[in-house]
Amino acid sequence: MKRLVTAAVGVALLLLLTGCTPSGVAVEDFAGVPDDITTSGAIPEDTDGTPQAFYLNDGGQLAVVLWGSSTCPYVGTDISVVKPADEGNEVKVTVADLPDQPCTMDLVPHTTVFWTPVKTTTTKPLIVHVLDASITVPVK
Incomplete structure (x- = not known):
């Protein structure tokens, strides 16, 4: 009986620990820009649509801001090292692929938030490749 309890506790601990490991899928996405950006500058109000990336939550998360149509936004699906x-x-x-439908011709930001991958560091500049752009996120 003691072995069974020990094994059950071990399995529960393993499940708990693997549940805490950030995956490469998006945590959330939303229209607009994040409120709690950690950066030396602010997101410019007048943009040419260039993708942007910023650390959130003291570097624990990475926000990727993509500009496009409000009815057919670019949405990040996953991040890989x-x-x-x-x-x-x-x-x-x-x-994600854009839908096959008519889209408005406005230019608005849409943010996708990811956990900062564990094999990267916030103590060196991070290069983020998205769409046809390469963004340098400064040291946290």
Whole structure:
């Protein structure tokens, strides 16, 4: 009986720990820009639509801001490490295909938030590859 309890506790602990490991899927996405940006500058109000990226929550999360139509926004789906911290500190954000429908011709921001990948660091600049852009996120 004691072994069974020990095994059950071990399995529960393993499930708890793996549940705390951030995955590469988006945590959330929303229209607009985040309120709690950690950066040396602010998001410009007048933009040419260039993608932007910022740390949130003291570097624990990464916000990727993509500009496009309000009715057919670009939305990040997942993030993957291209080069870990000791090899260049680069990630790639995959973006969902746009719907096959008419879209408004406005230019508005849409934010996707990811957990900052564990194989990267906030103590070096992070290169984020998204769409056709490469964004450098400054040291946290």
